[in-house]
Amino acid sequence: MRLKLVPNYDYNPHKEASALRDNIGAESPRSSEPLPLAVAKEAKVSYMDDDHLEDEDLVFLDNKGEGEDESQKEKLVLSEDCELITIMAVVPGRMEVTTHHLYFYDGSSEKDETEEGIGYDFKRPLSQLREVHLRRYNLRRSALELFFIDQAHYFINFRKKVRNKVYSRILGLRPPNLFYFGSRSPQELLKASGLTQRWVYREISNFEYLMQLNTIAGRTYNDLSQYPVFPWVLCDYTSTILDLEDPSVFRDLSKPIGVVNPHHAQNVREK
Structure with a gap:
């Protein structure tokens, strides 16, 4: 007698296993409550004055994220001139942040041929944004590095006074997969990540641990002057x-x- 196949409505998608496979960790439940303004103000950002957010930027962290409901009409949140930093080129352009996507428009007069086509234009859903890190470029604290759940990453340099505004607007939209620890100094990020404990208990390899340390310390594959380093042993x-x-x-x-x-x-x- 042949068995009849029936739908399994209680299936397990194994999200945690998939997240571990992709080196992004298991997603922790996110609170639907907005981050209190008082908490955002008290959170230690960095020991450098340039990394502190102004009160007008903190307001966007206190507001309920506009990007939480993808059924809403897409609205422009911010548009700023910037540079996309790659290993071989510095690409002038413009970045637009909307309630659903991040856009970069290549403003080069002569656009190079890339793996995606002509020019460095990109469009990425906010829902795929995993991490946003404050970065330095040419010794100035004026850049952001964006990491996505498919391992894609972009290093974007702004005018000095613009970087923090872009950062706060992105956080204010509350992307669903964004890891946000409430503080952004490397010491606090490392402590909150639990990486050292995972390495001690051999849950991650030496290579993965060192790569994560390089990322937290501000090193990047997108800038040769800040390329990841490994100890010579x-x-x-x-x-x-x-x-x-x-x-x-x-x-x-x-x-x-x-x-x-x-x-x-x-x-x-x-x-």
Whole structure:
């Protein structure tokens, strides 16, 4: 007798497993209540004055997000001149934030050919926005880096006084997948992320831990001057198989990297 197939209305979509697979972590329940203005004002942003939000920007964090209901008509929230920073080019253009999407319009006079076509234009749903980080560019605190749930990321530089306004407007729209910890200094982000504990308990690899540390510290694949760095721990680059139980495989970790070479160490002593 053949069994009859019936719909399973109690299926499990395994969202947590999918999130872990994509290195975005399991989504935690978000409160539907807006962030109180008093809490936003008290949240430590950074030790640098340029990272503090003005009162007029904090107002947008206190308002209920306009982008929560996707059935509403899309409305323009903000439009600002900016630069899209890539490894090989600095692309002038304009960024528009609406209640449903983030847009970048390439303003180059001669547009380059990219993987997506001609020019660097992009349109991304706010619902896919995962992280927004305050960044520096050319030693000025004027940039944002946007990360999306499909691993896409964009590094965008603004005029110095504009960056914080764009940041607060995006947060005020309350994208559903945005991780927001209430504070944005690297120390607080690391503590809130729980990454160190996950690494200690071997829930994430050394590579993933170091990559997350680089991101929190402000390093990025989009700017060669701020490219991610990794500690140099090995000194054996000739063996076909490394014995990690052999101390001679590792460099002398008691010394800074600049004096591991005896010749460099002598120069440092002379200085």
